[in-house]
Amino acid sequence: MKKTYKIDVDCAACADKMEVAAQKTEGVKDCTVNFMTLKMKVEFEEGADAAEVMKNVRANCKKVEDDCEVFI
Amino acid sequence: MNKKQKSLLIRIIIAAVFFVPLYLISEDIVHVELPKWVIIVLFLIPYLTVGYDILRKAALGIKNKQVFDENFLMAIATIGAIVLGEYGEGVAVMLLYQVGELFQSYAVGKSRRNISDLMDIRPDYANIEVDGELEQVDPEEVEIGSIIVVQPGEKVPLDGVIVEGRSAMNTSALTGESKPVDVEEGETVLSGSINMTGVLKVQTTTEFDESTASKILDLVENASSRKSKSENFISKFARVYTPIVVYCALALAILPPLFVMITKVGMGSYETVGKLWMDWILRACTFLVISCPCAVVISIPLSFFAGIGGASKQGILVKGSNYLETLSEVRVVAFDKTGTITKGNFEVTAIHHSPLEEKMMLEYAALAECHSSHPISLSLQQAYAGKLDQSRVTDVEEISGHGIIAKVDGHDVAIGNEKMMTKVGVEFHPCSHVGTIIHMALDGAYAGHIVISDELKPTSKEAMAALKRAGVEKTVMLTGDAKSVAEKVAAEVGVSDFRAELLPADKVNAVEELLAECSGNKRLAFVGDGINDAPVLSRADIGIAMGALGSDAAIEAADIVLMDDDPIKIPKAIKISRKCLGIVKQNIVFALAVKVVCLVLAALGIANMWVAIIADVGVMILAVLNAIRCLFVSKL
Numbered sequence: 001m002k003k004t005y006k007i008d009v010d011c012a013a014c015a016d017k018m019e020v021a022a023q024k025t026e027g028v029k030d031c032t033v034n035f036m037t038l039k040m041k042v043e044f045e046e047g048a049d050a051a052e053v054m055k056n057v058r059a060n061c062k063k064v065e066d067d068c069e070v071f072i
Numbered sequence: 073m074n075k076k077q078k079s080l081l082i083r084i085i086i087a088a089v090f091f092v093p094l095y096l097i098s099e100d101i102v103h104v105e106l107p108k109w110v111i112i113v114l115f116l117i118p119y120l121t122v123g124y125d126i127l128r129k130a131a132l133g134i135k136n137k138q139v140f141d142e143n144f145l146m147a148i149a150t151i152g153a154i155v156l157g158e159y160g161e162g163v164a165v166m167l168l169y170q171v172g173e174l175f176q177s178y179a180v181g182k183s184r185r186n187i188s189d190l191m192d193i194r195p196d197y198a199n200i201e202v203d204g205e206l207e208q209v210d211p212e213e214v215e216i217g218s219i220i221v222v223q224p225g226e227k228v229p230l231d232g233v234i235v236e237g238r239s240a241m242n243t244s245a246l247t248g249e250s251k252p253v254d255v256e257e258g259e260t261v262l263s264g265s266i267n268m269t270g271v272l273k274v275q276t277t278t279e280f281d282e283s284t285a286s287k288i289l290d291l292v293e294n295a296s297s298r299k300s301k302s303e304n305f306i307s308k309f310a311r312v313y314t315p316i317v318v319y320c321a322l323a324l325a326i327l328p329p330l331f332v333m334i335t336k337v338g339m340g341s342y343e344t345v346g347k348l349w350m351d352w353i354l355r356a357c358t359f360l361v362i363s364c365p366c367a368v369v370i371s372i373p374l375s376f377f378a379g380i381g382g383a384s385k386q387g388i389l390v391k392g393s394n395y396l397e398t399l400s401e402v403r404v405v406a407f408d409k410t411g412t413i414t415k416g417n418f419e420v421t422a423i424h425h426s427p428l429e430e431k432m433m434l435e436y437a438a439l440a441e442c443h444s445s446h447p448i449s450l451s452l453q454q455a456y457a458g459k460l461d462q463s464r465v466t467d468v469e470e471i472s473g474h475g476i477i478a479k480v481d482g483h484d485v486a487i488g489n490e491k492m493m494t495k496v497g498v499e500f501h502p503c504s505h506v507g508t509i510i511h512m513a514l515d516g517a518y519a520g521h522i523v524i525s526d527e528l529k530p531t532s533k534e535a536m537a538a539l540k541r542a543g544v545e546k547t548v549m550l551t552g553d554a555k556s557v558a559e560k561v562a563a564e565v566g567v568s569d570f571r572a573e574l575l576p577a578d579k580v581n582a583v584e585e586l587l588a589e590c591s592g593n594k595r596l597a598f599v600g601d602g603i604n605d606a607p608v609l610s611r612a613d614i615g616i617a618m619g620a621l622g623s624d625a626a627i628e629a630a631d632i633v634l635m636d637d638d639p640i641k642i643p644k645a646i647k648i649s650r651k652c653l654g655i656v657k658q659n660i661v662f663a664l665a666v667k668v669v670c671l672v673l674a675a676l677g678i679a680n681m682w683v684a685i686i687a688d689v690g691v692m693i694l695a696v697l698n699a700i701r702c703l704f705v706s707k708l
Contacts, residue, residue, distance in 0.1 A: 010076075010173075011176070011366065011369075012369045012370045012374075013307075013310055013366065013370075016307045016311075017138075032298075032299070035373055036180075036374065036377035037294075039293070039294075063136045063138075065138075066129055066132045
């Protein structure tokens with residue numbers, strides 16, 4: 001299952017960090033963050049609860065870059 | 073400017089107003105007697121005004137074990153400078169760093185808007201007639217088959233067929249072609265095109281999510297998610313660059329002064345041991361200022377984004393940065409013939425050796441082919457012109473690469489190329505005409521052949537010449553047609569090689585062979601019209617589908633989609649990719665070179681903090697401006 005979320009972040013390097021953080025989140029199979037369009041594309045593991053996983057993704061992103069937002 | 077940017081701007085201005093007089097005083101350019109501690113406290117005002125968020129983020133970074141981010145580096149470098157008594161430098165670095173951040177954020181926001189303006193095909197509303205009055209509704213709510221009204225000057229919100237009215241349409245947002253297209257009843261209009269002259273009533277054929285405009289927007293918006301090698305390289309680079317520079321800075325702060333203290337070599341140039349340590353720690357702080365990789369990290373994705381945006385304005389949709397990168401390395405281009413180099417609208421030009429009446433033969437041929445949507449079948453049906461009663465045809469069998477066997481009015485009809493005649497064991501007359509020759513056998517006896525020819529597209533020849541000029545070494549035409557036809561077309565357009573009489577599966581093999589010939593960094597692109605060649609499109613390094621407007625299969629299979637079917641767009645796409653990649657390389661080399669030079673100068677103590685921050689911010693600004701050049705591709 002793939003879903004796209006809107007994000008807000010100020011710098012390209014931070015977007016890269018968010019990408020890595022999201023990829024490491026449990027339940028996420030793959031993730032790409034597009035800084036230019038401010039979008040995060042998440043591919044979930046099979047059977048993962050998207051809403052629950054995204055909460056963790058958001059928390060992990062906040063950890064690496066305080067000044068970011070993932071609109072779930 | 074958004075709210076964040078505005079508040080940053082105000083903070084920068086306030087800090088600058090405080091900073092300039094203070095700096096002049098501290099450097100003794102303006103003589104005002106102030107105790108030292110007052111100056112320090114006063115310097116803290118602009119420092120904290122402009123930099124408090126950086127300090128906060130740095131603290132949070134440490135808490136979250138994200139030590140090597142640029143906030144941390146800036147915080148350490150500036151605090152270090154202030155502690156060492158270089159108040160002016162410390163505050164200036166923070167101030168200029170924020171100026172750079174503001175500029176970057178503004179430039180990125182601006183180009184985001186520019187590019188979405190370029191792709192301004194998203195319809196805002198649809199007009200629906202309710203009780204004789206027009207009502208504006210959300211296009212997402214319009215069901216398939218509804219009648220919508222499109223007035224002059226409005227965007228067509230959904231794909232559909234005109235049921236009433238005629239007009240001229242501007243399709244430039246979709247195809248890059250600015251010449252208006254005339255449309256009338258029964259013709260299809262695509263969402264995103266603009267109605268110019270008359271009122272149209274359109275019966276919709278798609279839902280909003282499936283409409284051409286939505287699909288194009290989706291494609292462009294998702295394009296830069298597929299990252300190129302350069303982008304991956306830079307993000308990996310950024311991950312190692314910063315830690316390396318930080319460790320170097322640490323080494324620079326500790327090792328040389330230790331060395332001097334132990335060996336006493338060069339101690340003479342320092343008054344005290346304290347001064348020795350200060351000098352090297354300050355150099356290390358300068359190092360940290362240069363360690364921020366922002367310039368390259370921001371400019372590379374920006375270049376690709378701008379390049380993809382500029383290309384889509386020209387009717388060239390690139391599905392990802394990686395494809396733009398590969399396209400710039402293309403040295404061999406293979407073409408499908410029909411519909412790509414030629415127009416694909418076949419016409420029956422002659423009928424030979426038929427024992428039947430010509431009209432009668434055409435009727436049988438058209439009937440046998442009436443279930444096929446192959447361009448040749450369509451041209452037969454068109455040439456017959458009469459109404460075809462499909463119930464007269466039974467037992468239709470299509471043999472790929474050969475033709476069709478069917479029963480028409482109870483007679484056995486076999487129709488197709490020479491292979492077909494050999495297959496059914498009928499002797500045939502070869503034809504002296506150049507064109508596609510369709511032989512027919514009726515009840516096991518030869519019934520003559522039909523000559524069908526195709527026209528070259530007006531720009532095919534020019535496109536081949538332009539490709540050659542753009543450095544493409546080899547152009548190959550692949551076709552299922554007879555050798556004689558292929559030879560003639562190949563000579564006319566000037567392709568360097570051709571392969572004829574290929575079955576659909578052979579085309580994949582032909583591309584495999586060509587791929588095997590490509591060595592090193594040479595890439596192969598295949599251009600097709602998306603009909604029957606999806607496997608070839610996906611096998612080539614780069615699949616280019618042309619005239620793909622409205623063809624889902626082609627858009628799906630291809631990496632690059634040309635919205636109209638003009639072959640001149642192929643060299644254009646290659647030139648755009650080259651320009652874009654050129655800019656990417658310029659930025660990488662330029663930014664890294666400046667950084668390395670500054671690092672060396674800082675280590676030697678020649679470059680101070682001023683030089684470091686100006687180099688850092690300056691490089692970033694130049695790289696961003698350079699990246700934005702990717703947007704301007706219309707004259708290529």
